[in-house]
Amino acid sequence: MLLNMKQLLxxxxxxxFAVGAFNVADSNFLRVVVxxxxxxxxPAIIAIHPTELEFMKDEFLQYALSRVKNSNVxxxxxxxxxxxxxxxxRAIHCGFSSVMIDGxxxxxxxxxxxxxxxxDVCKKINVxxxxxxxxxxxxxxxxxxxxxxVIYTQPEDAMEFIEKTGIDSLAIAIGTxxxxxxxNIKPKLKMDVLEKIKEEVEIPLVLHGGSSNPDEEIxxxxxxxxxxxxxxxxxxxxxxxxxxxxxxxxxxxxSNAIFPECIEEAKKVVTQKMELFNSxxxxxxxxxxxxxxxRAGLL
Ligand SMILES: [Zn+2]
Numbered sequence: 271m272l273l274n275m276k277q278l279l280x281x282x283x284x285x286x287f288a289v290g291a292f293n294v295a296d297s298n299f300l301r302v303v304v305x306x307x308x309x310x311x312x313p314a315i316i317a318i319h320p321t322e323l324e325f326m327k328d329e330f331l332q333y334a335l336s337r338v339k340n341s342n343v344x345x346x347x348x349x350x351x352x353x354x355x356x357x358x359x360r361a362i363h364c365g366f367s368s369v370m371i372d373g374x375x376x377x378x379x380x381x382x383x384x385x386x387x388x389x390d391v392c393k394k395i396n397v398x399x400x401x402x403x404x405x406x407x408x409x410x411x412x413x414x415x416x417x418x419x420v421i422y423t424q425p426e427d428a429m430e431f432i433e434k435t436g437i438d439s440l441a442i443a444i445g446t447x448x449x450x451x452x453x454n455i456k457p458k459l460k461m462d463v464l465e466k467i468k469e470e471v472e473i474p475l476v477l478h479g480g481s482s483n484p485d486e487e488i489x490x491x492x493x494x495x496x497x498x499x500x501x502x503x504x505x506x507x508x509x510x511x512x513x514x515x516x517x518x519x520x521x522x523x524x525s526n527a528i529f530p531e532c533i534e535e536a537k538k539v540v541t542q543k544m545e546l547f548n549s550x551x552x553x554x555x556x557x558x559x560x561x562x563x564x565r566a567g568l569l
Pocket of ligand 1: 351478
């Protein structure tokens, strides 16, 4: 079933778990996320960055939408790091049920203005909006960017930002970075910042750059009150590690001969993340609640 992010994360907040948002740019990775979610009876978020959408093309969404609508596990199809009203409109046109508008590199007031503009449009058609405050680090290994130095989210700013923009969820900066950390860098999350934000803020909170952080830190952040964790590098790495191994030891050329084992390797990582986020088995809660599937349209 397809839900919007508000529907998905409300249940996560009530039941103290987080939902993984996995970046997808082709049918192999769509299969990994959807099949792992079904096998673990866990909700999942299919995250698509504007550059990933540009690669897969808009028509791919027809396939993705029909696949998740045919599932009895809840999914959200979410635009990751939308960068303009234009990219948001493209996502809505494709059938996404949720978008992120990332104005985090702009000055505070400008971030509010661009985020509010998107939230005002999306609210009218039931599409959820995630905003971002503070900056997520950049390890230099991904397309998602970020800054080399993390600017932590100020708890007092968070409340003002939410009130003025009307967003449904907030990505916060507590010390994560996009990509896989270089060997000499040990990421450290500031749990006290998260705790302070949690005291001020009611809406669900999002952690970007969740790959290669220590498991205990992520589990603790979920316990304190994170409802969505973004994962990209970790599971893509597992897929291509297996792929490299197969291509360097065989002469195979058929996709259906090469990719099945790669898909299985990536599913193992997704399964482990679902356990870490405490979302395994939680799809049942959504079925019991009889939540109405997402439909874009005037409310
Ligand atoms: Zn991100």
